[in-house]
Amino acid sequence: MNKSLSTRLMYSFMAIIVIVVVGITAGTSYLIADYFFKIKEEELAQKGHEMADTVEYFVTKDNNRYMLMRYLIAVDRLVGARVWLFDNDYNLLAASNIAADVDAAGKTESGSNKVGTGKPDVSMPAPADRIPVYEYTTRLSEEIKRGQVSRNVNKILKDIYRGESVRSQIYHPYFKQQVILVGVPYGDKLHPRGAILMAEPLSGFGGFLRNVYIFTIIVGLLGLLLSLFMVRSLSRQIVKPLLSMKDATIAIAKGNYSRRVEVESEDEVAELGKAINHLSTELSNYLGKLARMEKIRRDFVANVSHELRTPITIIRGYNDIVSDSLETGDPNKRYCDLIGSETTRLERLVRGLLDISRLQSAEKLKVSDTEPLPLAEIIRNVAEKLKVKAEPKHITLKLQLEEDLQILGNGDQIVQLILLLGDNAIKYSPEGSYVRYETKLQTNGSVEMSVVDNGPGIPEEDLPFIFERFYKVDKSHAQSSLKGTGLGLAIAKEIVRMHGAQIEVFSQMGMGTRFVITFPAETVVCEERRS
Template structure:
């Protein structure tokens, strides 16, 4: 007995389809075979009956007046082997028979009325003796009147026996075919169910947290793709867990550093005995480290809100050139420390206006430029380029001549918690947050880099006139400004993005 499941369903479906097909073929074959044999017998008797009536009519014209017993001679002349030939009158009474058997009552089968009406009658049925027979009757005219009926009767018992044998033989062949198909379907079902059971067992281990388990076996087609997908999923979970562990370690260090500074200076200042200048320096350090802590916490809060689709945007008109100028002012001092040249290149022939949250977009570009400064060598350069990609899209590129990113890490830098170099600090969330903010603005962020040759980050955003229907983009932005929030209000401090991926 096949175990309940997909295997049983496969075998059952194959069995039903083949059984129904074979049953239909068997029925059609049996019907066609019976029709062929019966039709052959009927044609043979019909042709012979027609010839008999032709000769009989000639004999009647020549001898009927002188020989009242002409029926007997004619029956002997035209009888068939294994067939009874009878001459009936219009009432169905037997006038003569080749078997010399005299019926005690008129014959009323359906072939007789058909012959009386002038046609060729046929009847298949069971006689009083229980024997299956076929009868063919034709009319016999005497002086232009249908006065007699020539009736041939033959037994169908031998034919039916042969038909039954052939039907049983075909049923046997069909059963053998059905058995072979069932065995084949069982093998096919096992070839499908066995890998599925293996995949299910390994998946159960993964569900229990054993992510080192892998599906082994060279499976083909969809099963192979499923196995590869599950193995890839396990690898990604292991990698994500490792990245998460690294993140926890890194963020713990990032949080401890400013907290240590704040605690140390607060205890020092509490002890007293410092002149106003030293006290001012200590308070500045405490303020700076506090802002750093706020930035780290806000970055993690932003990421949490993005993951839960709770990021709130204040929608309005945003001039990209003015936004990038403000961004450059924010990082100017940091770039000056490394003698890095910042340059804004506006290649658009008109003001580039987009609809979005100015503070969130500034957060994106602050993170990108801050990353460029952090990963650039001294006496290098960073260019911010504004262009119109097409009539509906603005393109902003942050191009640096820094250390670049290897091909191995390029596809992962936008992943959450990922850090190429843990020694440079940060939470590993900056680029992931930036990418999601750009996508919230219906834009796209792409990173192109070559190790040792610099990095280019491209951000595309839809222009103002493409936000709504034609001619209604400005009205859309104005309505957004007057109504305030599309999803609520929330601001982010500019300094919060100085810690990157």
């Protein structure tokens, strides 16, 4: 379905705004996330390296598991990251998120204090393999080894045991969310004693991004609403002069050359409006010149045709006198006959020119010049006259007429129209063929009259020109029997125009020709008009 220019402009602006908002949101989110991840990774890595010495102390020199776990919990709360401590054999030693083991470690620690002192016994070092591992930590270690996280953790730990620091963003199956994971070794860099993994869930950052998206959506919707009003206003400014230009060009096409486009701005649209106004002025001037030239031509043809009638009549009269005075066998009598036939043809030409000039000088029939005409009766009378031309060629005149059809028109002109079309059909129809007249009342109240022959047809390239004066399809004039003035169809067209009707021609080579005249409903005499 076609959409108006204003609608397309609105959709285009809205699409641009949506693309810009989505692009800005995606770019901003990416930049914020990238910056956040880098900062967090640096922060966790730095904290991990700071923890390494303390963790090594607890693992190698102090068997106070309770204090180690309390330290991990403190770091957890400080940086907001879960801390897991592994030995160099992929075993989990402690985790900051297991409260039950912290309680168990606290009870163990209180039982191991020196009697009467209330202080832990730290006189002997505590190697890693002697640090107690409690129930929940042991269970978590087994889950890590057996579960989905095993492959990722083992790969990360392997890199850490080689003395490397690891930074990654992964989906952590244990925590059921995306995390920033940083791992650093502790102990000797060439031979680490174990690994510290710090995992910070991104739930908080996800909430921040959701807020960014919500804010962006709100801003985008406001931008769309604002653009809707702006585009509607802008489209009116653009489309309004275009609509005015459309109306002006339609009026110009219909002949109203005084119509002008109102130009108020100085942009390209205004330049187009000025160009249309200039075109209208030039067309008006040009057509005025053509009208004056056409009037001069018509007056000239009418005057010359009128002046020719008298000398032609005199020539014909004297030729008849000379012809009558000659004996039947006299060779000069043949010359007189030729002069007579050409004089008759010249008279027909002058009469046709006068008819066209008279018809063209009148815009339309006056009401006083019209009368109800019985179409079927007129066609039958004309057919009787045409039998004289049809019988030598054995052409049958067929009549398919609807009785009681009457039209308002000039009787002489309608008779001339029917006679011209019938004579033209007979002239171009082969011997033994037919010419058919048809009349029919249409559903819209108009009357259609057709003249059909089965002659050779008219070439398609000649159809647009057959109603022009002196135009002949047979340009070679090879067939002397088909000679004519070339004015018949031009006169027919003028008669049709005078009656406010329309004439069309349909032809196919070798299949004949059909002329169709349609008289409008307002010229048809209905029962009310007859009464």
